[in-house]
Amino acid sequence: MKKELRRLKEHIFYKDPEAETDRPIVAAICGKHQTLIVDAGNSPQHAEGFLKELAKEHVANIHMLVLTHWHWDHSFGAKQLNIPAIAHEETKNALERLIPLKWSNEELDQRVAEGTESSFCAEMIKKEYGDNRNITIIPPNITFKKALEVDLGEITCIIEHVGGDHSHDSSVVFVKEEKVLFLGDCLYPDMYSEKWNYTVDRIEALLDKLENYDADTYVMSHQFPLSKEEFLHYANLLRHLANLTVATKGDKEEMITTLSIQLGRDLQEIELLALTYFVNGVHSTQVPVSK
Ligand SMILES: [Zn+2]
Missing domain, CATH: 3.60.15.10 (Ribonuclease Z/Hydroxyacylglutathione hydrolase-like)
Structure with missing residues (x-):
């Protein structure tokens, strides 16, 4: 409908x-x-x-x-x-x-x-x-x-x-x-x-x-x-994942482990998805991960 x-x-x-x-x-x-x-x-x-x-x-x-x-x-x-x-x-x-x-x-x-x-x-x-x-x-x-x-x-x-x-x-x-x-x-x-x-x-x-x-x-x-609260929550997740991507050079397992420890729980689906997109960005494009 x-x-x-x-x-x-x-x-x-x-x-x-x-x-x-x-x-x-x-x-x-x-x-x-x-x-x-x-x-x-x-x-x-x-x-x-x-x-x-x-x-x-x-x-x-x-x-x-x-x-x-x-x-x-x-x-x-x-x-x-x-x-x-x-x-x-x-x-x-x-x-x-x-x-x-x-x-x-x-x-x-x-x-x-x-x-x-x-x-x-x-x-x-x-x-x-x-x-x-x-x-x-x-x-x-x-x-x-x-x-x-x-x-x-x-x-x-x-x-x-x-x-x-x-x-x-x-x-x-x-x-x-x-x-x-x-x-x-x-x-x-x-x-x-x-x-x-x-x-x-x-x-x-x-x-x-x-x-x-x-x-x-x-x-x-x-x-x-x-x-605004929901938007900022997602924006903060993306910023945090961007930092983790740089720190781990896009190592997926290390990123999952680190984030789970920081959050004190298993990752939610949306967190895992966004994390995977960052990993893909390091490994499948020419854009260098540099600050
Ligand atoms: Zn579109």
């Missing part, structure tokens, strides 16, 4: 993520005069469902779209939304490179074999679209290099490029008056390498940027929104 719209704050609505076909959170930030949509959804069906739910809530003046990064699940619904889109210039470049691609099973499988498509994404595209691969890529209309401020009428959104392991073009959207930070997927690992990974330098640089925002709610696209 499709999820209904939820109200995150007085001026922000969002639709739950849907793991079955990797649909991310899509959101509407409603100013006095205009509404900004965060991410286009992973298909025309996803975008259309969101628009219908916004209409039920009488959300009007849908004015602009912002893309947090180029990945299919955040951008392929753009044609259905049919409104001007803002994104980082690298997001535009990446989407333009997708325009000539075809999306049949054969072509997706070939790109996975070549290493230019993630097998996880290929499977999810097949599942979301079934046999009807009506995919039209619409590159964004307005691009920025570093940051951009959008005034929706008594609600201000600051869009900033933050990068990170997941996708180099990742940008966040900070809704100043509501203290909400939309993180897109920037805190997730790189999924386009053989092994999903985090790298020490990129995670530290990313956390330095994210911790500058005075938010009380943090929205990562594929999970339910986090409180």
Whole structure:
């Protein structure tokens, strides 16, 4: 069953993520005069469902779209939304490179074999679209290099490029008056390498940027929104794991033993997963672990 719209704050609505076909959170930030949509959804069906739910809530003046990064699940619904889109210039470049691609099973499988498509994404595209691969890529209309401020009428959104392991073009959207930070997927690992990974330098640089925002709610696209406390707990875990990765040169067993002793318990699944991403980052990429 499709999820209904939820109200995150007085001026922000969002639709739950849907793991079955990797649909991310899509959101509407409603100013006095205009509404900004965060991410286009992973298909025309996803975008259309969101628009219908916004209409039920009488959300009007849908004015602009912002893309947090180029990945299919955040951008392929753009044609259905049919409104001007803002994104980082690298997001535009990446989407333009997708325009000539075809999306049949054969072509997706070939790109996975070549290493230019993630097998996880290929499977999810097949599942979301079934046999009807009506995919039209619409590159964004307005691009920025570093940051951009959008005034929706008594609600201000600051869009900033933050990068990170997941996708180099990742940008966040900070809704100043509501203290909400939309993180897109920037805190997730790189999924386009053989092994999903985090790298020490990129995670530290990313956390330095994210911790500058005075938010009380943090929205990562594929999970339910986090409180400040929950976000800081995860950010601290990542910082700690980054230090352990450097100290042990990415020795997985040593990292697990050390962290278990420090915590006084066995590791939870999320801790072990994040630790494994750091280990993969040392052993499968060229990025040196150095401080
Ligand atoms: Zn992504």
